[in-house]
Amino acid sequence: MDAPQPTARSGGVVATLALAGITAAIMQTLVTPLLPELPRILHTSSADTAWVITVTLLVGGVCVPISGRLGDLLGKRRMLLACAVPLIAGSVVCALSSSVTPMIIGRGLQGMGMGMVPLGIALLRDVVPVEKLSSSIALVSASMGIGGGLGLPIAAAVAQYANWRVLFWGSAVLAAAVGVLIWFLIPDVPAGAKGQRFDVPGALGLAVGLVCLLLAISEGADWGWGSATTLGLFAVALVALVGWGWWETRTTDPLIDLRTTAAPRVLLTNAASIFVGFAMYASMLVMPQLLQFPEATGYGLGQSMLAAGLWMAPGGVMMMFVSPLGGKLTDARGPKFTLICGALVIAAGYGLSMALMGTAWGLMLVGIVINSGVGLAYGAMPALIMSSVPLSETAAANGFNTLMRSLGTSIGAAVIGVILAQMTTTMGGYSFASEDGFRTALLIGGGLALVSALIAAVIPAVRGGEQSGPGAAPAAPVKEAAVQG
Template structure:
């Protein structure tokens, strides 16, 4: 709603055009910083609570901007308004917690579409309000809507019992905020300040430094701001990369369309429309996103979220190519923009579903928050690209310097290429295979479960037809059967000595084979699961260096505590001989083939040694006799199971896995 007023704000606030541009930049920065922080706090302290907090900041910011009357106060108000961007990922996670499974996909699709709806309606609405009631009325109306929504949320939306226990990662939040601020400020102001100017270079260097500190901190802290291990999982990582590309692609439509329509016709290709009329021309785009929400949901239910994302990106690519050629009439521009919005609606609807099916239920808000943040990185980058392209290729018409028609076409080509790259990334997103026949759709054709044990027979992957694969992915894309009956199970994973095992992974499956939830324990061995209902579940726990363990447990309370124990420590062991004589006190070392030292020990009186099994990979095992004269080395390949390697100083090693 502020964007159409930017040309008038320098006169209204007695400031420069460069300063007025900060009214958009500051909102971009605060929204980027707030989204991952508020999303993480929603997982820890309550989703409805943080949703209300986000809307309260929007109301506060709107009031400050309305009554301030100065550029500084308006800037502060706009900063507070930006914090409300975290509503989207938090709201999506609330839907997963509260809605029946059959409604989640459609609800997520519609909420994703609201991003486009708000933008399409805000552009013309702000012009009408400004001309009729003055610029302050824009912020008063925002504040009033915010108050009504806060009351509605408190009255209607229940607070979810799904929480992540632990301490908030304040250091990680500060480091990430600093990195994001540096990155987005450099991207958004690079064209204005100069991409090789000292401030921009320092900001990029600052981004690298902050991230270089943040990454190892997040891997070490018990309750990280962003779970990088989960984010590095292939489905999550590839979805987030595709999100950046889709955000980059779709934003060209929002930035270029109104400019095309408002350019004076003296340039030979503009249409000379007013701000209000150009904004009204964007309404079909918003309505198209609403109309496509159920379509994208239907595609997801039938074919899976991966196909939905590919389809949306394909529509984006085709529509941008069409926009290169459809420039002669107003209706052509509107049609092209509308089709781009359709592709955006389809693609955006798939991303939260892809994320939620691949992360623990207790991390849905923070995972969606990171996804929203990366989309913002994509849109900010496109904003910089559009600014650079449209200002580098201009034609002078009298005193006016107007972007050339080829400059707009170049932007559309960049957007089309980004959409195609998104397709290329999305193709490699793994399909999640759940237990066949559990989606409620057509029969999968797989043999029935054994009536006595309830166990599903093993079926090899090549026996699954395309339709069966789709049904399996569909099952994985769906939420639990009845979220009001969910059970939160927490506890610790410990070893045979009772010592907590850090970063252990706990999986919960129905006894019919359908996945329920999974969790990664923190540095104190604590985990948390969300089970769809009371009953018996197959609980599988595993950790590096330990033999996995499984057991069937029954849960009946809404909140349960269950500690899990791993009893068998995986080891690398063997015997050191020298000419048939066992060596007591021989030095045994293990190093990586890349040179890093791993561990060392000494053999006992019987010549035997034993060390904890390191992560799977290639290693060099070396033995040195007690006198320090003879040694022997051998390369070993270790898997995630106990291994026995006997080493003869005068001969070859014997490996027993």
């Protein structure tokens, strides 16, 4: 089918979709400053309050690819509005919660709205002029990192100086504002896969597989990696995902067309996304702890949660400035080149951390460099995906790519958590993650950034004519895009 005509008023569209991504990211980091206080606030144990984080990860992992496919079937604007509803409702439920169960329900509802980012990226292909497409994709894609970088200090400030419920009332207002902007500013374009069936068995199979996999990864350290529960979840995930893959290759209208995702450009981009997600999250786990650890340890910097968030905030701001530059780089050299550059910049940031981790200023500089690389990489990955799939699959393919990034962050959280838990030092009767543990975690983050660069380097060049942007759609799922790689 023919591509929809871009709208002339694309500035408001891009700004709205970027704000939607920032809002979704803020929802994820919203409770971080509250974690030490949640057992007291909700009158429960620390183990129970861990589900306040875990449930958002699980629900988001399941709903992102499903929202993407529904966007292709029903229209992306409609699904963006649908995603705004659980964000608002979940925030209200959390704001009214006085026990752990409604808080978990509210956080689960917030997870349902995480599909806003891949839907927004896919919509850009329909409504933004080709000359603005690369920079727009880069900005909206990086909005998740921008929201995470800015959301933490804001949430810490509110939690420190106001009632904790203000966090959730504020997020409800923000989500409602995004919904209003979507209603008035986002055009309604024809659904790319209108008339096709929604793959219910595929959705259920993917949901079971992802829930079991993500639950085992996120809780394995607490339950024990060799425990019957963890191993059982991994086994169920393997069976479910293999069965899901078998079904997806045989059904007429799959949830995710695995023949498309098996195309080398898409497959390798998704593989690189996992390692970029890991590399990004490693710094987000290590740096706040280094900033907040007591100075008596000899390597901690003794900062408060609010101060630590403020030291890290420039990294999020830098992503906002770097993203448009990444779009220009994509236009000039192609998204593959931008992805390689982004991964190498991330690795360079980790290299700097070996020398600069002893001061708050040094860690701020490290965060700026790493987040600059993330901004480049996050903008390039959707451009590679959208240049390699047909218009009828843009939202589903972007949803799957977002899932791969999330899988990388989940694996990163588990691996870094194990490293810091195993490499400890004792002081005053308390055990802390050791300086060697932090250095090892940072080295792994840098190493995996280099792995993602190597994977990106072998993404195959396109066949036939070449363009410099992601605007051209391939004629069939398995054909390569006419974009310089």
